[in-house]
């Protein structure tokens with residue numbers, strides 16, 4: 205039977221790993237992720253979760269252990285944050301290049317220095333090009349559902365890539381909300397046991413990820429690109445299938461809120477995409493035609509969908525909880541790139557907000573949108589990149 | 597499967613990732629660039645098999661009587677076997693160029 209639990213986002217991620225019948229978890233604790241693997245360790249120790257829990261001495265080893273386990277053909281999970289994730293960086297390339305469907309919860313935390321444990325996306329977005337699928341969640345139900353969906357997607361033979369399920373530290377990780385955990389039998393039906401395409405087996409020896417000369421390296425890279433394109437096509441299908449079985453849907457690649465007939469669309473990721481709904485409602489009450497598009501999947505990037513969304517829109521305001529030093533927010537860059545070649549593209553303004561866990565309230569979002577609305581009316585973006593609430 | 601001679605022609609023949617079945621010599625005779633060649637003096641050899649354990653290339657095999665035999669197709673001439681042999685029964689001889 206489905207049941208409703210009220211627990212912090214981190215524990216919800218642990219329950220999702222259990223519900224996915226993960227067989228190996230290798231992890232190293234780091235704030236604000238620690239409770240995920242703590243709870244899993246408890247569940248394994250109490251015999252409530254049939255998995256091998258591997259204690260390791262670093263996040264790099266955690267990822268390498270996950271790679272080895274996944275190559276042996278079992279469903280594998282880990283979780284990390286910030287410096288732990290960046291320590292894994294080399295191994296992240298190995299996981300994707302080896303086409304292993306590992307799922308990892310990334311509890312977003314700002315990179316130091318200044319030493320900081322609060323949320324922003326500087327950890328996961330700097331792993332953009334490792335070949336991992338990246339989901340960004342806006343509430344705890346989505347954390348649970350996305351972890352289950354991620355296994356379904358990643359284990360699909362047309363995809364075979366690892367995925368990060370990202371959610372912001374504290375704001376989600378340590379906040380308790382009610383979450384529906386579906387019946388285990390139904391989850392098993394949605395997510396059958398992992399059927400690996402190949403395994404490492406001493407009786408049938410195989411070398412994996414060995415030297416690949418220039419004559420063939422590019423072909424394997426192309427296959428990763430193709431798998432990403434397949435994932436882009438399959439994510440909305442998996443999300444819809446999940447909705448049909450369990451009633452929850454998270455928008456596929458992009459969650460849209462009041463976008464129909466909108467002149468101005470705000471685009472953002474993560475919890476700002478929940479908070480912004482309030483701002484949209486308030487502005488709509490004032491007669492401004494605004495909408496919200498929460499980009500749920502950053503890799504593969506939904507550029508075709510963004511192109512469609514932007515048709516007839518006069519202005520897009522992006523809000524990035526991250527910046528690429530020397531350029532601008534990642535979302536701003538990607539949205540602009542997606543719209544290249546469109547007829548009558550909208551104006552685009554990029555806001556940088558909420559770095560290092562600075563709170564971004566619906567009031568803040570409302571002021572960004574009002575500012576962008578004014579620029580839209582003037583037909584000119586006064587500031588292409590604006591850092592919000594900076595203390596000059 | 598595999599990237600050896602003629603096994604695959606284009607990316608549609610490839611597995612999703614780099615997988616290969618172990619096979620002797622799939623990338624050719626890798627010992628061709630050896631500068632010096634280890635030669636075992638079987639009169640001194642006690643068959644202790646330290647050379648067999650230490651060879652980083654795995655190219656020393658054991659005959660039925662446990663005599664170590666070097667496969668020169670793959671031996672790189674690193675000299676580790678000669679260094680480890682407690683009987684000094686392996687001599688490194690310069691290859692003729």
Ligand code: SF4
Nearest residue numbers: 651671672674675677
């Ligand atoms: S020289 Fe090196 S590679 Fe050749 S047999 Fe001795 S240890 Fe092995």
Ligand code: SF4
Nearest residue numbers: 641642644645647681
């Ligand atoms: S190490 Fe020397 S003595 Fe021992 S088996 Fe090899 S050649 Fe013979």
